[in-house]
Amino acid sequence: MIRMRITKREPLPKWARVVIPIAAIITTLILSAIPILLAGGNLWKSYYYLFYGALGTRFNLLETFVKASPLLLTGLAVAFAFRAKFWNIGAEGQLLAGALAATVLGVSLGGIPGVLVLPVIIIGGFLAGGIWAAIPAILKTKLKVDDVVSTLLLNYVMIHMMGALLFGPLQQPGSSWPRSSAIIEAARYPILLTKSRFHLGILIALLAVLVIWFINKRTVFGYRSKAVGVNIRAAQFGGINTTAVILWTALVSGGLAGLAGVGELCALQYRLIMDISPGYGYSGIVIAMLGNLHPVGVLFSSLFFSVIIVGAHTMSRMTGVPTYIAEVIQGMALMIMLIFLLFTEYRIRVVRK
Amino acid sequence: MTTTQKPIASMSSITKRFLDVTANSDIDFNLYPGEICALLGENGAGKTTLMNILFGYYTCDEGEIFIKGKKAELSAPRDAISRGVGMVRQHFALVPSQTVLENIIIGTDSGKGLFLDFKSARIKLLRIQKKFGLQVDPDARVWTLSVGEQQKVEILKALYRDVDILIMDEPTAVLAPAETVELFKTLKSMAKEGRSVVFISHKLNEVMEIADRVVVLRGGRVVAGRKTSETNIKELANLMVGRDLLERLEKKKVRPGKPVLEIENLSALNDKKLLALKGLKLVVRKNEILGMAGISGNGQKELSEALFGMRDPIEGTIKINGDALRLGSPVSVIRLKMGRIPEDRIDTGLMMDLSVEENLILENHATPEFQRFGMMNFKKIHQFSEDLIGAYSIMSSGRDAVTSSLSGGNLQKVMLARELGGRPAIVVASQPTRGLDVGAMEYIHQRILQERECGAGVLLISEDLDEIFALSDRITVLYEGVIMGDVPVAEASREQIGLWMSGVTR
Numbered sequence: 099m100i101r102m103r104i105t106k107r108e109p110l111p112k113w114a115r116v117v118i119p120i121a122a123i124i125t126t127l128i129l130s131a132i133p134i135l136l137a138g139g140n141l142w143k144s145y146y147y148l149f150y151g152a153l154g155t156r157f158n159l160l161e162t163f164v165k166a167s168p169l170l171l172t173g174l175a176v177a178f179a180f181r182a183k184f185w186n187i188g189a190e191g192q193l194l195a196g197a198l199a200a201t202v203l204g205v206s207l208g209g210i211p212g213v214l215v216l217p218v219i220i221i222g223g224f225l226a227g228g229i230w231a232a233i234p235a236i237l238k239t240k241l242k243v244d245d246v247v248s249t250l251l252l253n254y255v256m257i258h259m260m261g262a263l264l265f266g267p268l269q270q271p272g273s274s275w276p277r278s279s280a281i282i283e284a285a286r287y288p289i290l291l292t293k294s295r296f297h298l299g300i301l302i303a304l305l306a307v308l309v310i311w312f313i314n315k316r317t318v319f320g321y322r323s324k325a326v327g328v329n330i331r332a333a334q335f336g337g338i339n340t341t342a343v344i345l346w347t348a349l350v351s352g353g354l355a356g357l358a359g360v361g362e363l364c365a366l367q368y369r370l371i372m373d374i375s376p377g378y379g380y381s382g383i384v385i386a387m388l389g390n391l392h393p394v395g396v397l398f399s400s401l402f403f404s405v406i407i408v409g410a411h412t413m414s415r416m417t418g419v420p421t422y423i424a425e426v427i428q429g430m431a432l433m434i435m436l437i438f439l440l441f442t443e444y445r446i447r448v449v450r451k
Numbered sequence: 452m453t454t455t456q457k458p459i460a461s462m463s464s465i466t467k468r469f470l471d472v473t474a475n476s477d478i479d480f481n482l483y484p485g486e487i488c489a490l491l492g493e494n495g496a497g498k499t500t501l502m503n504i505l506f507g508y509y510t511c512d513e514g515e516i517f518i519k520g521k522k523a524e525l526s527a528p529r530d531a532i533s534r535g536v537g538m539v540r541q542h543f544a545l546v547p548s549q550t551v552l553e554n555i556i557i558g559t560d561s562g563k564g565l566f567l568d569f570k571s572a573r574i575k576l577l578r579i580q581k582k583f584g585l586q587v588d589p590d591a592r593v594w595t596l597s598v599g600e601q602q603k604v605e606i607l608k609a610l611y612r613d614v615d616i617l618i619m620d621e622p623t624a625v626l627a628p629a630e631t632v633e634l635f636k637t638l639k640s641m642a643k644e645g646r647s648v649v650f651i652s653h654k655l656n657e658v659m660e661i662a663d664r665v666v667v668l669r670g671g672r673v674v675a676g677r678k679t680s681e682t683n684i685k686e687l688a689n690l691m692v693g694r695d696l697l698e699r700l701e702k703k704k705v706r707p708g709k710p711v712l713e714i715e716n717l718s719a720l721n722d723k724k725l726l727a728l729k730g731l732k733l734v735v736r737k738n739e740i741l742g743m744a745g746i747s748g749n750g751q752k753e754l755s756e757a758l759f760g761m762r763d764p765i766e767g768t769i770k771i772n773g774d775a776l777r778l779g780s781p782v783s784v785i786r787l788k789m790g791r792i793p794e795d796r797i798d799t800g801l802m803m804d805l806s807v808e809e810n811l812i813l814e815n816h817a818t819p820e821f822q823r824f825g826m827m828n829f830k831k832i833h834q835f836s837e838d839l840i841g842a843y844s845i846m847s848s849g850r851d852a853v854t855s856s857l858s859g860g861n862l863q864k865v866m867l868a869r870e871l872g873g874r875p876a877i878v879v880a881s882q883p884t885r886g887l888d889v890g891a892m893e894y895i896h897q898r899i900l901q902e903r904e905c906g907a908g909v910l911l912i913s914e915d916l917d918e919i920f921a922l923s924d925r926i927t928v929l930y931e932g933v934i935m936g937d938v939p940v941a942e943a944s945r946e947q948i949g950l951w952m953s954g955v956t957r
Contacts, residue, residue, distance in 0.1 A: 318817055318825050325813065329802040335761060335793070336813035337782040 115390055118442060122388065122435040123402055126427060129434070133426045139419035151412020152405040158412075160294040164366075165404035167303040168193070168375070171358035172382025173389060173396040174303075174310050175227075179351035181314070181391050182323040183330070184235060184344050188249030189355040190379025191256035192227035196356025197363045198260055199226035201268065201370040204281030204363070212284040219285055220302070220360060227356020228349040230256065235348030239341040253379065261372060268370065278370040287365035299361030304397075306354060311393040313350075323347050355379060384432040387439075403428060457520065459484045459647050460505065460536070460616055465514035467500055474500040475511070476671040482616060487638060487648040489662035489679075491655075491691055493746065493914050497671040498651045499541075502618045505649075506538040507531035518616075529558075537609030538618040541625075543601050547594035551587055551604050552576060555611050579610045583637050598723075599630035606637065617641065618649045623657055624748060635661050653691070653746050655684045655953040669693050688949030692916040703904055707924065708737030711908035712789075712877045717767030719753045727753040728764070729932040735877060735908040740899065742923030742940075743912045744948050747882070750932040751912050752794065755881040758910075759791045760784040761799065772876050785814050790875030790907070792866055794882040800866050801854055808836040808850040811869050843868040843898075860891025867898055878902050881912045896922060916948060930954050 127145075134144045152162045172189040179186035186192075200223045207215050234252060237243035264276035271279070287298040314320040325333040326343045334340050362374050385403055389395030410424035458481040467475040475497045482488055490498040503509045505516065507525035516523045518534045525531050528538070545554050556572050576589055585603045593601060602622060609617050619638070623631045638648050638661060652658050658665055659679055667675045667690040675690045712735040721727035727750045735741045745751060756762035758769060763779035770776070777783035784791065793799040801810050812832055815821060821832050836850045845864045847857050854865065863883065871878065880899060884892040899922060903909055912929075913919050919926055926943045928935040928951035935951040950956075 316826055318822050318827060321809070321816055321827060324805065325802055325809070328804045329798070331761075331799050332802045332813070335759065335781055335791075335799050337785045338813075339782075 114442060115392070115395075118438050119388055119390055119395060119399065119435065122438045123431065125434050125438075126431040129430055130423070130427050133423055134419055137419045137423065139413075139417045144413050144417050144419055147413040147416045148409035149405070150409070151416075152409035154412075157294060158408065160291060160296045162401070162404045162408045163300050164295045164297070165408050166400045167297075167300040167361055168358040168378040169381055169385055169400040169403050170303040170397060171306060171354050171361070172378050173385030173400045174306055174382075174393060175351045175354035175358075176382045176386035177389060177391040177393065177396050178310055178314075178323075178354065179231075179347055180327075180386060182327040182343060182347040184238070184347050184351065185246045186231060186234075186249050186348065186351050187246055187383060188231060188234065188252050188352075188379070189358075189382045190375060190377065191249075191253035192230045192352040192355035193359040193362075193375050193379050194253075194256045194260055195230040195352075196223035196227040196359030197370060197374050198256075198263070198359070199223045199356070200285070200360040200363045201278050201281065204285035205268075205279050207285065208282050215282070215284040216287070216298075216364075219364065220357065223356045223360035224353035225356070227359065228351075228353035231348040231352025231355070232345060235345050239344050260370070264370060264372060270369070276372050280369045281364065285364055286368060287361065289365075295366070297361070297365035299357075299365045302357060302361065306357070307393045307397050310354075314393065319343070319346065355382070358382075381428065384428060388431055388435045390439075402431075456483050458482055458517075459519060461517040462501070462505060463515050463517075465501065465504060465511045465516075467497075467504060467509060467511050473671050475504070478514070478668075478671075478673055480666060480673070482647050482649060484615075484647055485642055485645045486663045487642050487650055487661055489650045489652055489658040489665045490668060491652060491658055491665050491687060492668035493653060493691060496668040496691075498668050499620055500671075501668070502538065502620065502649060502651060505531065505616075506536055506618060508538075532612055532614070535613065535615040536618070537612060537614035537616065539602065539605040539609065539620065539622060541620050543605050545593045545601060545604060548592060550590050550592055551596075551607075552589040554593055554604060555589075555608050559612065576607065576611060579607060583610065583640055584633075585610075585637060598625045599633075602626070602630075602634070610641075614646070616647050616649070618651070620651045621653075622650070623652070623654065631657070653953075655687050655691075656955065658687065659684060667691055684950070684953070684955065685946055688946060688953065692945065692949055692952075702900060702922075705738040705904055707739035708906070710734045711737050711772055712879075712910060713768075713770040713773075714758075715768045715770075717754070717757060717764055717769065719750075719757050719762055719764040719767075721750075721753050727932050728757070731767070731932070731934060733910075733927070733934065735910050737906055737908050738903055739924045740903050740909040740911055740922050742919035742926045743910065743929055744916055744919045744926060745912075745914070745929040745935075745952055747794075747914055749929050751881065751929055753932075754929065755791075755793065755879060755912055758784070758789070758879050759793060759799075761793075788873065788876040790870040790873075790878040790880075790902070792863075792870055792878070792880035792883045794885065794912075796862055796866050801862060803853075803855040805854060806851045807840065807845065807847055807854055807857070807865055808832065810854055810865055811836045811839050811850075811872075813869060815873070839868040839872050842872075858891075860887050860894070863887060863891060863895060867895065871898065871902060874905070875902070875907055878907050878909045879912070880909065882914065883911070884913075884915065884918060892918075916945065919948075920945070928952055 131141055134141060151158060153159050172193060175189045176186055200219050203219045203222045207218060230252065234245050234248035237248050238245045261276060264278060268278045270277055290296050290298060322338050322343045325338060326340050330340055358378055363370060367374055381403060385396055385399045388399035406427050407424045410421045413419055414421045460482040462478065462480040465475050465478040478501055480501065492498050500509065504511045507528045507530045510526055516525060523534055552569065552573060555576060556567065573589060580586060585607055587600050587603050593604065622634060626634060642648055650662055662679050665677050665679055665687065666673060669691065714731055714733040717728055717731040718726065719728040753762060757764045760779055760781035760783060768775055771787040771789060774787055776787060797803060812821060821828050833850065840850060843864045845868065846861050883895050899909055911922055920940065923940050925937060925939050926948060927937045928948060930951060931954065935956060
């Protein structure tokens, strides 16, 4: 009889942390052939247009960055939280909280000097997302409420709250659609490159990578959040205020997701609509895992995701393969990454008897 | 019961290793029909490991098992259960939200096709309950039951599966005295029926009362087998704790100074919300090692956690050098300079997935020396950790080595380096050498003695009597949350301490 046993393996060397996500992405792309073929697509043509659509022209390339910026911010948000084992599944709700705050401010800030409008909106959106994430963090630390459940459920609370506001006080006067009035001109993110939608939010997202990397690597807080994530009991034993660490982690994590909402609102939509986010918050979880919770990893995995999403449109137009293929590929990427990560920690031993 | 009988279960030359610890070493063990056999030994002696092997929960690295005369390959508990071996472990395997009856038929083939056959299961259960006097309501949900009742459910579970061999792992640890009496009745009636019981324990009184035969384990080896009719508590105590001194340590003469640790009226609950420390009073002086002997589970964990700031006591005061600790606050303990060696270095002491350096700086990473405006000063931190790695000769691939790649002895050195590096006023070390090899043990003993000579007071909580006798200036024993006595090492006898440890006062 043959039995399989799963045993823990020795820690892998550092290079494995780079090689494994790359291997996962390559595997994903190879396995993507199956759904593409099932959808009746010509394989090479489909792959060609997938990448051409995302990277082939200047506009497409910049469009890929536009798509990547909310994914990068939510990915960072999740990665930062997960590092301290604060299981923030609520980036979607925090993103909406940020967008909501930006709407309220962006519609009503006409009275203050123009240069102050954007800083106020950015800070406001960050705080809104942060506070929305701090609620489950307080519940977790004070009442031991499971953070996976509370962060997830608060997404729905936020979506429906937003719906109520868009049909109520925030609804554009005279409109019958659930949408807000447009934000004022000064509240819009400037476009940084001509003939494109490459906006300030992308720069903010890239800056966030640097900031998070710096916090993780160089600061006392980064050390503490890592310690809390690795062994909360030992961190407490060593005199770290674990409650404070989790709260601050939640605040920053939610704030980053909130910034994603601000970007979508102030750079692309200019007014709040119900489907301001096609699930960026949830994609952020996948991106964080694929990026191995490292800010630079998150940068690359969010770019990979936006290539797939943007490219899928061109592929669909040219080959008839539906754009839903992008979501299939995203799902596969997560599963394959999780399987790969499992094998970095465990090995299967076959026992013959 | 005679030894000329054929054993119902026989384990020969069993060896089991875990990473760097040998839990069982070349053990032979026989169990005969109709006997209650006690496995006696201190914690870590290998009793539970041996029985986990017989129950198929672990597989042994070397050795063979025969059950009812046939060679048995056990790779999972179900292999053991199908051969008639049952085990009631210290942590029950029950589903709290289900009823007693539902819990008992889990995993049995009780049913017709898709449906469970509750009716005949209930009849069978009631018959067993009547026969052995195990009264529990079959329809009660398990979470509503007391611990003693839950234990009955576990025994019923085994009997329902018709076991001939029942292993009980420290069954009385969770029971009130009256429940213990009841349990002993049940076990005796099982033995009378021809079934065999293995009774794992370290309580001498109980072993003498319930067992026909005692097998004593120490350090993963069988040291003796005795019939209870032919031995006495004193002999068993000696066998259990061993006589041989490990090493001759050079202990300098120093005079104890003023009190550095004063504990007054300390009471604390354990995780099950039961009183684990009952108004404890204790003083440790400068230049003195107070050895606290006792079998774990008698309040040692709660005491060390209360001292470490990891458990909020219900009452009492703790003073270090006259300053009162803020109870339940590790920060306060660190500030008053207590060096803390927790017994579970992997869960509480160290962050196994971080580097050696990150572990070394845990308690002072936020001091002005190592950070400015929230930014870490890595130059100084590297210097600091490399100094400590050198001073405590920690064998690793360097300060960046992942802590989990270190051996047990080196893990403990990391622990010591962090906790003793800052010249503590008082050292509280809980089981500091458990699971370590002789070399590492010796090193740690020397370090502890060194602290004593440098003017610290040391509270050494240990189950290892050799260690207690070799290091201590005074010896005290903790039993069921109470101090049994306090005696200078020169006047202490092993017999006396062994008796105190099993709750016998004289």
